[in-house]
Amino acid sequence: MARILTGIQSSGRPHLGNILGAIVPAIELSKNPENESFFFIADLHSLVSIKDGQLRHEYARAIAATWLAFGFDFEKNIFWRQSRVQEHTELAWYLNCFTPFPMLANATSFKEKSEKLADVNAGLFTYPVLQAADILLYNANIIPVGKDQKQHLEMTKDIANRFNQIAGEDILVLPEPQIDERIMTIPGLDGQKMSKSYHNYIDIFLAENELKKVIKKIVSDSKALEEPKDPESDITFKLYSLLASESDVETMRQHYLNGGYGYGHAKQALLECMLDKFAEPRRKFNYYMENPEELESILTTGEKKARAIAQDTIAKVRKVLGFSS
Numbered sequence: 001m002a003r004i005l006t007g008i009q010s011s012g013r014p015h016l017g018n019i020l021g022a023i024v025p026a027i028e029l030s031k032n033p034e035n036e037s038f039f040f041i042a043d044l045h046s047l048v049s050i051k052d053g054q055l056r057h058e059y060a061r062a063i064a065a066t067w068l069a070f071g072f073d074f075e076k077n078i079f080w081r082q083s084r085v086q087e088h089t090e091l092a093w094y095l096n097c098f099t100p101f102p103m104l105a106n107a108t109s110f111k112e113k114s115e116k117l118a119d120v121n122a123g124l125f126t127y128p129v130l131q132a133a134d135i136l137l138y139n140a141n142i143i144p145v146g147k148d149q150k151q152h153l154e155m156t157k158d159i160a161n162r163f164n165q166i167a168g169e170d171i172l173v174l175p176e177p178q179i180d181e182r183i184m185t186i187p188g189l190d191g192q193k194m195s196k197s198y199h200n201y202i203d204i205f206l207a208e209n210e211l212k213k214v215i216k217k218i219v220s221d222s223k224a225l226e227e228p229k230d231p232e233s234d235i236t237f238k239l240y241s242l243l244a245s246e247s248d249v250e251t252m253r254q255h256y257l258n259g260g261y262g263y264g265h266a267k268q269a270l271l272e273c274m275l276d277k278f279a280e281p282r283r284k285f286n287y288y289m290e291n292p293e294e295l296e297s298i299l300t301t302g303e304k305k306a307r308a309i310a311q312d313t314i315a316k317v318r319k320v321l322g323f324s325s
């Protein structure tokens with residue numbers, strides 16, 4: 001049996017990148033009866049960037065609603081908010097003391113922002129250690145993530161290895177990332193990686209007219225309607241090809257190559273494809289957002305299950321570190 005684990009930060013509503021890069025592949029893995037899945041809302045991580053508590057709370061609800069909207073079986077598996085299981089922060093501190101400073105200084109997530117050090121808080125610097133704690137606390141084996149998390153996963157393995165070596169016992173289980181090659185990085189409206197922080201994301205749960213406005217913003221070149229177009233370099237086509245059936249993608253490819261087909265047509269086809277493909281998740285998402293008590297009760301049950309496992313690992317770690325009686 002394999003333990004699958006992944007988390008999404010509550011630093012915004014989930015976007016298409018989170019959904020295709022992490023949520024959908026993770027739920028697919030969770031359907032294998034051999035697997036046991038641990039999916040959580042990384043609300044502690046979101047504190048690095050978001051200080052408004054009410055906003056974080058709303059985003060956490062939206063993330064929880066998304067997992068459920070895409071069919072995560074919360075009864076068979078484990079589903080919780082990171083902040084409600086204090087062992088995450090406890091293990092993170094222990095691991096901090098086993099993490100070499102240069103490893104964190106080399107993390108891309110830190111380096112990207114480190115030109116403006118005055119704007120960076122220590123939470124951003126030690127962010128990968130909290131992530132390592134999230135994973136190691138549950139002895140997880142497989143971590144389905146987007147490509148941007150690859151380095152964090154390598155760091156998790158390094159930290160666990162170091163801890164085990166110094167402790168002289170294999171207490172922490174080394175995980176493996178699982179990154180789907182086809183959907184490693186979902187592009188945003190401007191062709192860069194889709195990200196909350198680049199403001200280039202598509203929120204698939206928006207009302208139809210709002211979603212249409214967002215899709216219209218996808219950047220394209222300025223070729224006229226009648227000209228042939230290059231499907232491979234076009235963002236709308238890329239997004240469409242991630243969602244539509246093979247034959248529909250082929251039809252759109254031919255339209256691009258033949259000319260007489262505008263980017264407006266392609267965007268309309270993308271909108272319709274999203275509304276069709278995500279009809280059921282959109283309905284369920286709205287249901288959970290309108291029924292917060294139900295969501296709360298699901299998460300509270302999950303928290304109890306998560307805490308029991310986390311406490312087990314922490315007890316072993318405390319023992320080897322000389323913190324238990």
Ligand code: TYM
Nearest residue numbers: 006007008009017018021022042131134145146185186194
């Ligand atoms: P976060 O919240 O930035 O993203 C959540 C998941 O979505 C994936 N993702 C994407 N995949 C493909 N294309 C994109 N444009 C795209 N944008 C986001 C991310 O790769 C990720 O899998 N540090 C993590 C949260 C975390 C975590 C963990 C993940 C905390 N602890 C333990 C796994 C295991 C993060 O910020 O993800």
